[in-house]
Amino acid sequence: MLGKRLVGVITVKNGWAVQSFGFGRYLPLGRAEILADNLDRWGADEVLVLCIDRGAAGPDLALLRRMAAKGLSTPLIYGGGIRSVEDAVAVVASGADRIAVDALLRDDPGVVPGIEAALGAQAVIAALPLGVDGDALVSFDYRTRTRAPLAEATLALLRAGSVSEVLAMDHVNDGGAAFDERIVELFPIPSVPLIVFGGLRDPDQIRRVLGRPSVRAAAIGNSLSYGENRIRQLKSKLGALPIRAPSYLRWIDQ
Amino acid sequence: MTSYALGRAHGPAHACRRCLYRTDHPLGLTLDDEGICSGCRVHEEKDRLDWDARWAKLEALVKPYRSRDARTYDCIVPVSGANDSYFIVHVVKERLGLNPLLVTYNKYFNTPLGIRNLANLRIRFDCDILVQNVNPQSVRRITRTALREIGSMYWPCLAGQTVFPVQTAVRFGVPLIVWGAHQGLEQVGMFSHEHEVEMTRRYRYDHDLMAREPADLIGLFDTLAEEDVWQYRYPDDAELASVGVRGIYLGNYVRWDPKAQHEQMMRTHGYETAAFARTFDCYDHVDCYNYMNVHDLLKLYKHGYSKVTDHATREIRHGRLTREEGLALVRRHEQEAVEHLGLFCDWLGVEPNALGFVMDQHRDPRFWSEDEPGRWRFRGWSTMDQPQAAANPAPLRSDPDFTANSRLERDRAHGYIVVGRGYP
Numbered sequence: 001m002l003g004k005r006l007v008g009v010i011t012v013k014n015g016w017a018v019q020s021f022g023f024g025r026y027l028p029l030g031r032a033e034i035l036a037d038n039l040d041r042w043g044a045d046e047v048l049v050l051c052i053d054r055g056a057a058g059p060d061l062a063l064l065r066r067m068a069a070k071g072l073s074t075p076l077i078y079g080g081g082i083r084s085v086e087d088a089v090a091v092v093a094s095g096a097d098r099i100a101v102d103a104l105l106r107d108d109p110g111v112v113p114g115i116e117a118a119l120g121a122q123a124v125i126a127a128l129p130l131g132v133d134g135d136a137l138v139s140f141d142y143r144t145r146t147r148a149p150l151a152e153a154t155l156a157l158l159r160a161g162s163v164s165e166v167l168a169m170d171h172v173n174d175g176g177a178a179f180d181e182r183i184v185e186l187f188p189i190p191s192v193p194l195i196v197f198g199g200l201r202d203p204d205q206i207r208r209v210l211g212r213p214s215v216r217a218a219a220i221g222n223s224l225s226y227g228e229n230r231i232r233q234l235k236s237k238l239g240a241l242p243i244r245a246p247s248y249l250r251w252i253d254q
Numbered sequence: 255m256t257s258y259a260l261g262r263a264h265g266p267a268h269a270c271r272r273c274l275y276r277t278d279h280p281l282g283l284t285l286d287d288e289g290i291c292s293g294c295r296v297h298e299e300k301d302r303l304d305w306d307a308r309w310a311k312l313e314a315l316v317k318p319y320r321s322r323d324a325r326t327y328d329c330i331v332p333v334s335g336a337n338d339s340y341f342i343v344h345v346v347k348e349r350l351g352l353n354p355l356l357v358t359y360n361k362y363f364n365t366p367l368g369i370r371n372l373a374n375l376r377i378r379f380d381c382d383i384l385v386q387n388v389n390p391q392s393v394r395r396i397t398r399t400a401l402r403e404i405g406s407m408y409w410p411c412l413a414g415q416t417v418f419p420v421q422t423a424v425r426f427g428v429p430l431i432v433w434g435a436h437q438g439l440e441q442v443g444m445f446s447h448e449h450e451v452e453m454t455r456r457y458r459y460d461h462d463l464m465a466r467e468p469a470d471l472i473g474l475f476d477t478l479a480e481e482d483v484w485q486y487r488y489p490d491d492a493e494l495a496s497v498g499v500r501g502i503y504l505g506n507y508v509r510w511d512p513k514a515q516h517e518q519m520m521r522t523h524g525y526e527t528a529a530f531a532r533t534f535d536c537y538d539h540v541d542c543y544n545y546m547n548v549h550d551l552l553k554l555y556k557h558g559y560s561k562v563t564d565h566a567t568r569e570i571r572h573g574r575l576t577r578e579e580g581l582a583l584v585r586r587h588e589q590e591a592v593e594h595l596g597l598f599c600d601w602l603g604v605e606p607n608a609l610g611f612v613m614d615q616h617r618d619p620r621f622w623s624e625d626e627p628g629r630w631r632f633r634g635w636s637t638m639d640q641p642q643a644a645a646n647p648a649p650l651r652s653d654p655d656f657t658a659n660s661r662l663e664r665d666r667a668h669g670y671i672v673v674g675r676g677y678p
Contacts, residue, residue: 030281
């Protein structure tokens with residue numbers, strides 16, 4: 001069994017780390033680079049920074065440089081405002097290890113193979129806000145607040161292997177207390193590794209979803225800010241899953 | 255680098271339609287589609303939550319921390335001679351029935367009233383107390399550096415009072431720390447009460463310490479050294495985990511209303527209060543000569559608003575002031591002259607004009623313009639166009655007045671009591 005990961009998510013709006021609820025309500029948290037620094041110290045396996053209001057402003061390279069200045073050792077995924085191959089390359093040059101694309105998949109999916117060519121598919125993640133209507137998986141467009149079946153262009157990119165993983169975001173339960181596991185069951189291409197996100201808070205559910213073969217990682221946002229060393233606490237409750245120990249435990253073991 | 259550049263949000267700032275905060279609040283603030291801020295929305299929970307049920311959750315939470323043999327403390331409670339200390343100890347000791355160890359960090363700017371309030375606190379509640387006195391020479395050096403680097407003369411106070419309880423928890427093996435309200439929740443709605451947020455090192459670093467850990471203050475071109483700042487270092491994760499340290503906030507479980515709580519403590523436990531020129535609230539910060547003076551002026555320089563805006567916003571949310579009344583109070587108080595500046599200059603060993611020069615470096619150009627050398631024009635929050643006020647769902651209250659029943663000097667001479675031996 002491949003290793004499983006806990007990903008700490010930092011949602012950024014108007015330059016400020018926020019809690020996000022249902023892709024529509026936000027509470028302020030603080031400086032994104034300090035949240036990243038904290039997750040790094042706690043032993044998160046990966047940090048995902050999602051700048052949700054970049055649009056035409058392009059990626060927040062200044063934020064990435066502030067994060068890079070922290071000297072983080074945790075791999076960093078960045079998403080937000082990536083519109084072109086050049087943007088994607090600039091994001092990686094500014095300190096991100098991988099990128100996540102979302103609006104680009106709708107607006108200009110033809111750019112994605114170019115990004116794959118420049119960075120390699122292992123560095124590209126498709127971020128998909130998803131939900132379930134009846135017994136069908138649907139995609140959520142947060143700009144128009146409408147739901148529709150997954151676009152064929154997106155599915156073609158997944159089948160072609162242009163992205164290495166899908167960030168499956170449960171938009172209904174974003175900021176809530178439970179992830180809708182039907183999203184995993186209904187995902188149309190089982191061979192694509194998933195990072196699941198949205199409502200993951202309960203250790204029992206996190207352990208259960210990480211136990212699914214297609215789920216490579218669990219991404220957690222808001223609730224990591226509710227107390228001290230939440231990554232360590234979660235990892236201690238994940239039982240026998242193949243997961244990295246939190247950082248200071250590794251120091252003690254050595 | 256001046257502090258206004260840290261964490262500055264992108265884009266133009268907007269004002270809340272209910273309270274007096276704006277989206278360039280240093281703790282961060284969001285507005286919803288109705289123009290109501292995150293702080294006001296979270297405040298609405300105070301009149302919606304079942305506080306009896308939340309109290310029951312608190313009782314269940316603290317139950318495992320009760321000492322079985324009464325040979326150690328049940329918890330640690332950080333206190334001072336002001337703020338919400340009386341009410342916190344009242345809840346912990348008299349309502350929850352816990353045996354707390356009180357801890358206090360000596361900020362050296364103590365008023366006689368604060369020393370008296372602190373002595374009365376430990377006597378009336380019959381508690382043990384630990385006082386941390388950091389070497390004053392180091393505190394002076396840090397204060398000079400923090401003033402110059404981040405425009406804060408209060409960094410050592412904030413760092414000390416947020417870390418000494420945690421260090422004590424580790425040292426004594428008492429895992430539970432009980433704080434009053436969470437500042438980020440109360441002011442800007444950083445969390446819902448139902449998130450039951452707990453103390454974190456990240457919040458302290460990000461907000462209390464203004465993104466400066468102790469080591470960050472040591473620079474190549476400064477005289478500050480490790481031996482000056484080590485007392486302010488947070489215990490590491492392994493130490494915290496070995497004791498199981500956690501810090502909880504009573505405000506998540508008790509409907510938090512500082513004015514009502516202070517007045518209760520004045521009636522029942524002898525808490526004494528004093529008036530300030532720069533705000534209408536006589537209850538907070540009476541233990542310190544500087545918090546409502548030079549520290550408050552720096553806040554106005556850096557952020558375009560001062561403590562009276564925090565006080566007015568809190569009272570608007572509680573329904574004791576309208577937005578218009580609150581704004582009038584802010585405009586009346588925020589430009590009042592700073593008092594006790596001579597005490598601070600003497601303590602720090604600087605001339606007033608030198609201090610003024612350093613402080614001027616931290617005026618944020620968004621809020622201040624220098625029309626001619628030494629003549630500054632204020633363009634802060636209270637001078638800006640105000641939005642159309644929104645309806646306030648808080649029940650209208652008829653008790654807006656604050657009462658000062660003492661004064662900062664009380665019955666002693668004007669001056670810092672750097673080490674208080676108790677009272678009388």
